[in-house]
Amino acid sequence: MTSQDVILGILMKKKLAGYDIKLMFESVFSYFYNASFGTIYPTLGKMEKEGLITKENVIQDGKPNKHIYSITEEGRKRFYDYLYSDIQASDTKSDFMVRLYFGDLADRGRIIQWLKNAIRRAEYTSERLETDYERLKDTLTPTQIICIRLGIESSANKKKVLMEGLQQIESLEE
Amino acid sequence: MTSQDVILGILMKKKLAGYDIKLMFESVFSYFYNASFGTIYPTLGKMEKEGLITKENVIQDGKPNKHIYSITEEGRKRFYDYLYSDIQASDTKSDFMVRLYFGDLADRGRIIQWLKNAIRRAEYTSERLETDYERLKDTLTPTQIICIRLGIESSANKKKVLMEGLQQIESLEE
DNA sequence: GAACACATGTAATTTGTTACATGATTAA
DNA sequence: TTAATCATGTAACAAATTACATGTGTTC
Missing domain, CATH: 1.10.287 (Helix Hairpins)
Known part of the structure; x- marks a missing residue:
């Protein structure tokens, strides 16, 4: 399981910006997964290049512009590859x-x-x-x-x- | 908390070889810490260079030679620096x-x-x-x-x- | 004859963090 | 005015994994 797999899963249900994904990591996922902006943004960039997601530029007023990412068919396929792969042992550092x-x-x-x-x-x-x-x-x-x-x-x-x-x-x- | 801190703690009580440390990670530590050989050996090497531990070569028959590491005064000091530092939030990937x-x-x-x-x-x-x-x-x-x-x-x-x-x-x- | 326990180590690669850079709006 | 929220991104660096390389003795 990599950050890419988790991001793919999140985008399966809803198109979101990197910032929104970070908020999800901090709330819902916080007790079993986490990733920093320094992981999220480069991963999204890489995923877009690979055709797993597409970017949409949303201009907001009063707030900075957003890059909303949507999952592609290729991305969905990739997510199912992960979902049906063997479950890795959980890794804890306490x-x-x-x-x-x-x-x-x-x-x-x-x-x-x-x-x-x-x-x-x-x-x-x-x-x-x-x-x-x-x-x-x-x-x-x-x-x-x-x-x-x-x-x-x-x-x-x-x-x-x-x-x-x-x-x-x-x-x-x- | 880095692997070095944990290894230092383990060596506070007993001199051990890298292989033994790995066994401890797999047994006692398994549910709250882990590190692979690829982390342990280079870390031990680095620690020896820094004077935190010393190496002793033990020749065994039938088995490969062991490098038994002992903690130095400098190493003990470094361990206490860790022990009295702020506790980091635990990091889980499940x-x-x-x-x-x-x-x-x-x-x-x-x-x-x-x-x-x-x-x-x-x-x-x-x-x-x-x-x-x-x-x-x-x-x-x-x-x-x-x-x-x-x-x-x-x-x-x-x-x-x-x-x-x-x-x-x-x-x-x- | 294969695989596993013992034992160490390196190298390539991946992965991730932290800090920096930018900049508007809003709340204390 | 200070800090926080919103928002993205890069660069330097640290950390860690996986696979490879080596080799003996024991168990299946």
């Missing part, structure tokens, strides 16, 4: 978990701070996704519902485990 | 979740296959980690216990959510 793993090399106060911050983040994520879910649930496809449920429940679960861990750490003798 | 998100473009049979495979993987992961936990729990530090608990419970939770999702999909009219 700095927080690495810190925890090496936690005995840090002082107790610092660890407690790490845990409290992570608890707050997990809480915030699960609440944000829950709100999104309530707002969007009538427009989501069945598999998108599973996707967002996975996000909500995993962050709620994470919060639970972290709170148990925090209690454990706090109960320890110095 | 091909499975992306497929789910675009699931309405795939046929129902395929989706069911995806879900069943993911359920099996989640089950396997949580069982593997649970076994590791039972075997190692007396040697694990308190924060390592939180770390592994996070892995066990998150995969068990994932399995639960996926099974609910599968039922939902299977109950749908064609």
Whole structure:
């Protein structure tokens, strides 16, 4: 799975500008995919050259011009090639978990701070996704519902485990 | 957090060869970090040049020679620079979740296959980690216990959510 | 005889990030 | 007036993957 595959998928449903795609990465996709502008724009350029998408120039007033990209037949074909390919193992880099793993090399106060911050983040994520879910649930496809449920429940679960861990750490003798 | 930071952390406790580090990435770290040989060996080389680690040549019979790396004082200092730096947001690329998100473009049979495979993987992961936990729990530090608990419970939770999702999909009219 | 575990390393390529450059409008 | 939102793009650089190359011993 490359950024191109994901962009192709997004354009399957709607024509969009690079900026809009970035907004989607930051909202819906944030807990399972992300890419920066420095990836999105060059990828869109490359895809247009290859005939997978076409560009439309939209002049806006008060705002900069937009390049709206639409997927082509060739692009749709390419997307299905991806959709029916083998699923790759997911790849996670969690700095927080690495810190925890090496936690005995840090002082107790610092660890407690790490845990409290992570608890707050997990809480915030699960609440944000829950709100999104309530707002969007009538427009989501069945598999998108599973996707967002996975996000909500995993962050709620994470919060639970972290709170148990925090209690454990706090109960320890110095 | 770079591969260098993680390798430094691993060498804080024990001198090891690149091959051993790879084994650790595949076992203990697998659910929150990973790096290939193509990353590990060049990184070790660079670290030695910078004086963060030292190399020791170990001749083995029947097996190829090993290069055992030990961390230096300079390396320890560098590790603490990392340990006390800001924690970076975790970065996940889940091909499975992306497929789910675009699931309405795939046929129902395929989706069911995806879900069943993911359920099996989640089950396997949580069982593997649970076994590791039972075997190692007396040697694990308190924060390592939180770390592994996070892995066990998150995969068990994932399995639960996926099974609910599968039922939902299977109950749908064609 | 094939494949796998052990063990290291390089090279080509891909992929991605960060920072910079530009510039209008709007809200604090 | 400062920052944020909107909007695109490039360039320098960093990071990482994949494949290749080498070679022994063991297991199937």
